[in-house]
Amino acid sequence: MSTYSIKDLEQLSGIKAHTLRIWEQRYSLLSPKRTDTNIRYYDDEDLKLILNVALLNDNGIKISKIASMSSEEMREQVVKMTEKSLTHDDQIHALTICMIEMDEERFDKVLSTNILKIGFEQTMMNIIYPFMSKIGVLWQTGAINPAQEHFISNLVRQKLIVAIDGQMYRGGGKKFLLYLPAGELHEISLLFAAFLIKAKGHRVIYLGQNTPNDDLLEVYKLHKPEYLMTIITTSPGPEEVQNYINSLSRRFNNSQIIVSGYQIVGQDLEFPSNVKAMHYIRQIKDYLEEISPVLQEK
Structure with missing residues (x-):
């Protein structure tokens, strides 16, 4: 109780x-x-x-x-x-x-x-x-x-x-790689982001919870996504999150990186030029509107 x-x-x-x-x-x-x-x-x-x-x-x-x-x-x-x-x-x-x-x-x-x-x-x-x-x-x-x-x-x-399973990918669009860092298990926002991205006709490669860094790098090399997205709720913690963001920026410098979550929103962080912080879910939706629209039906 x-x-x-x-x-x-x-x-x-x-x-x-x-x-x-x-x-x-x-x-x-x-x-x-x-x-x-x-x-x-x-x-x-x-x-x-x-x-x-x-x-x-x-x-x-x-x-x-x-x-x-x-x-x-x-x-x-x-x-x-x-x-x-x-x-x-x-x-x-x-x-x-x-x-x-x-x-x-x-x-x-x-x-x-x-x-x-x-x-x-x-x-x-x-x-x-x-x-x-x-x-x-x-x-x-x-x-x-x-x-x-x-x-x-x-x-x-x-x-x-x-x-998400009910959405059909029809080809074309941008490629998004979605994952949660090692130790991170809070998946709801990432799943909803996957839904919104697929709804716009883009391709989603979804790795989900607790993704080891080496696995992330291997998948990234294989698919070469234009966008990388993660949500940080508990891991890495507040003392490590700035270094983590900087590391993402260096390792995946050919992609636009989208970050959000409790350890990001309202924190005193600096974001490299290829890292964009999203402070609420509607901002992610608005950002997707800015990306070239994909025709869903011929």
Whole structure:
């Protein structure tokens, strides 16, 4: 079971901590626990409750009425609303509840419904990425346990692989070599980049997680790609990442190198002329628009 501070609840629900405290006092909505040192904390049940409350309240139901509902009544109302709602925030709330409950069937249904309504790319851009950004902050601080993070990542990864497999390469375009450095396992953004690149009609050579340097060099020599792309989330670490970027620039000086990820975004780094930093996924999409378009159909 995970534990959360009131700031964690604010981060995930969008409800200000001050408001949560008022609801706690006025309606007894939450029942915080206390550590041995008298520090207040909340558990998974509290988080699920406040996410349901937030969704219902955002959809016009008064807090006094919500407070009178049983947990089961709340859940039924939330399921009905998320199935009908088109708002991104409601869908993100629904996915967060699925994560806490580790409800694979419900998670898959929410994703599949959104893909049918707005398409795969828009679902990733407007729902999955904001959702994963929210939980990523809490995972980094230890508020969300690794099992929950793995559960979500693997389900999203499965959807991405199916979507990529559904794309046909018709020849032509530029050649992109995508990989993660040795020790790096966070693959979601790289997979989505592969999807976006293939959607533009370019060729993707995908090496994936934890690619040894020697293997990368061998594949590079064989395919001679115009573009090399990697995403650095945890490895190499902050003390090594500048040297790593400089090394990439020297070893693959005939290619444009695209780098992104937690160790890149917002860091005080210098980028050689053949290295371009991408600070968010939409920037990668915009960059692909600048590359000569490829005709998808004759």
